[in-house]
Amino acid sequence: MRDAARAQKQDFRYPRPGKFPSETDADAARAEGKSVVVRFASPARDVVVRDEVFGDVLVSADQMDDFIIVKADGWPTYHLANVIDDALMGVNLICRGQEFLKQTSRHIQLREALGFAEPRYVHLPLIMDMKGKKLSKRDGDVEVDGFRRAGYLPEALMNFIALLGWNPKSGREKFSLDELVELFDISGIGKSNPKFDRNKLLAFNTDAATEADPEHLLKCFAQYLATTTSNIPADDKPLLRHLLQSNAGFRTFADVLNKADVLFAPDDSYEFDAKAVKKVLAKNEGQGYAVLTEIRPQLAEVAWEAEHLENWLKDYCDAHELGMGKVAQPIRVAVTGTTISPPIFDALVMLGQDKTLARIDRCLAEKQ
Template identity: 30%
Template sequence: MSDIRVRFAPSPTGYLHIGGLRTALYNYLFARQNGGKFILRIEDTDRTRFVEGALENLINSLKWAGVEYDEGVFLDESGKVVEKGDCGPYIQSVRQSQGIYDEYIEKLLESGHAYYCFCTKERLDNLREQQKSDGIIPRYDGLCRSVSLEEAKQRIANGEEYVIRLKLPVNTDIVVEDLVKGKIVINTNDMDDQVLIKSDGFPTYHFAVVVDDHLMGITHIVRGDEWLPSTPKHVYLYEAFGWDTPVFVHLPTVLNKFRKKLSKRNDDVSVDDFINQGYTAQGLVNYLALVGWSPEGNDEILSMDELIKQFSFNRVSKTGGIFDRDKLNWVNAHYIREMSDEDLASKIKPYLQEAKMIDDAYPQEKLNLLAATFKESLDRLMDITEQAAFLFEDKVEITEEDAIEYSSKDHVSDLASAFIEELSGIEEVDLEFAKTVMKKIQKQTGIKGKDLFMPVRALLTGKVHGPELVNVIELLGKDKLIKRLEGLK
């Protein structure tokens, strides 16, 4: 087999979709496993749907996820779009402006595999409506198939608007061999004469993708299964040009828990959504790899190197993969727990600052302690603001049933008084004080066990369960501790 070359070829019509990231990831894993090349190409022939900033977001999202590509479109240090590689340009609109597609459409016209179509939008709309009312699947009726090349060129010279269509053979089976879906046979009588060049001169996806994949030496086309119905047209184009057909791999759709395709209306779908919520790159990538693919063993926590080693299209599901947020949270929590306290502190800091809980003057030692205190309970980085909120409030509301019960016991005021007495003898709360104060209160009051720890925790946090009490005492500090205890002694 020739050197493997795969590509991820999105359109800059919005921010990178979670399903798109999975497609890019599978391309990347396959290329790295086989010592091949992974290319990023931008398919922007539909200029009406172009979204400003989408290209930059795409590149940054792939970089964040650690999905590295070898050729294509990059951002330089100044944020400017640049291209690297020997098969450029890697942006279709640039390729179109350089006339790359002109040569190949001329070949199809000359060989009779394509034809000029002069049908107006009004005629096509009327045809579609008539076919619908007749219960026929709407498709072009081939009116212009009989227009000769000479007549077509004369009509173009006269100023008639046109598109160029693929001229499919009649009643011919086209076979697609797909590594995931298996063998697929479609008859041309059930297909449409696809537009290859639009009236604005831009190539359609179906034409440009074939030309570009061939010229860039793509050996395996790995993409979402929404492109499967179009693949027979692409296979026929390869045959029409006399080119070798690449291997096709159509991936199952990423579905939500209701087994519906992920949608912006009902689901978080962009990679940015997950970045903003505080998912780690390792957690999201590890989990995404498992949505539609399964490793041979039982391990579900897999590093990028382990994914590269184990990945195989043989174990990709034929049906849609369910995106399970609970499972994602479980995987992500593993990677959060693996962080050092210092690393986690730097990552939770922006969330705490945005919530106005801390500012730049907040001591780094305390921030590190905060990270260590909540590390075991975080599924996402953003969870820190909810879990740590009680530390930054002036007053804690005790609403939990057990906490109300323990904070209402007869000896609670004695505990509060004893705690305040210990605080009055120090300048500030440090680790030594936090570690020893409960023993001192026990000795002073004679109260121990649950009757000691549960009421104190309830007074300080509003709950009877939670993070390490020693850490809570140190994080609250002297003034906040006294405030919370004074109202209840």
């Protein structure tokens, strides 16, 4: 019967027998190796779900069926367990996704049969992706821990999620946790399905990182590093503080990691990006390589502080009538393998003179 209904693209409804089976019938069926379940005999009447977001939702009698409440293995189904658990725990307000709205009629019937008080219901609209499809794990990180590992601040994620389906009715978007607690009201929840705009979340996080208390940001950055694979020492607070300052304006902690992690990796552990080599080092008959060859002995004599390095680079560029990028970028590619890093003088100071020279030597050697 179930297969026939599926073939006709119809919902299957269990046909109630003319006579309910007895316990003896159930025992006999078990003895024959048949599966035996317990079903709830739904009353033949409409059920109204009074929801504080969607209003009164009518589930007509012809949509109801005798649903299973105890499975063949003797365990209760979700419906029965949920109703009893909520009642015993004194739950008086149930908030859950809109997809459970239709099933709530079953829970109302069970509560009535068991003599339980009826709670308030708040069914929340579903969160969709930007194409209007239900958000799922296939869309990437959709779990809180996933966003934490991606380098988002907890307060930014909380603020963003709070506004998915809820309207504060003020036009304002940025709130602290205390403000959300004070202002939140069920009446602000809408019926339409909100879309999970990752670009907007990224903007929220960028602003939150810019406005965050430095010590709070430092703590969150250390926690982030502890959740991911990194060469940056997570317990070196002065270093972490410097990394955050030198990368001000970052969108997520992952941006800082992507730029700076290579500076703390073994000197021979990174690869040279082919596009970066072609664009910065090999272009114009190897101009970038030529610059590295010429400046290498000079870097060995420079006092290794950001100010001295900056003055040296400026003087070198002026003397050779070169733009800053014509020298800074070859150094960056040589010591990181890419064109992305913290500001070049900060990067060199953090790397240290000996490691900088060793990486330039490696870059020039690989050219050969």
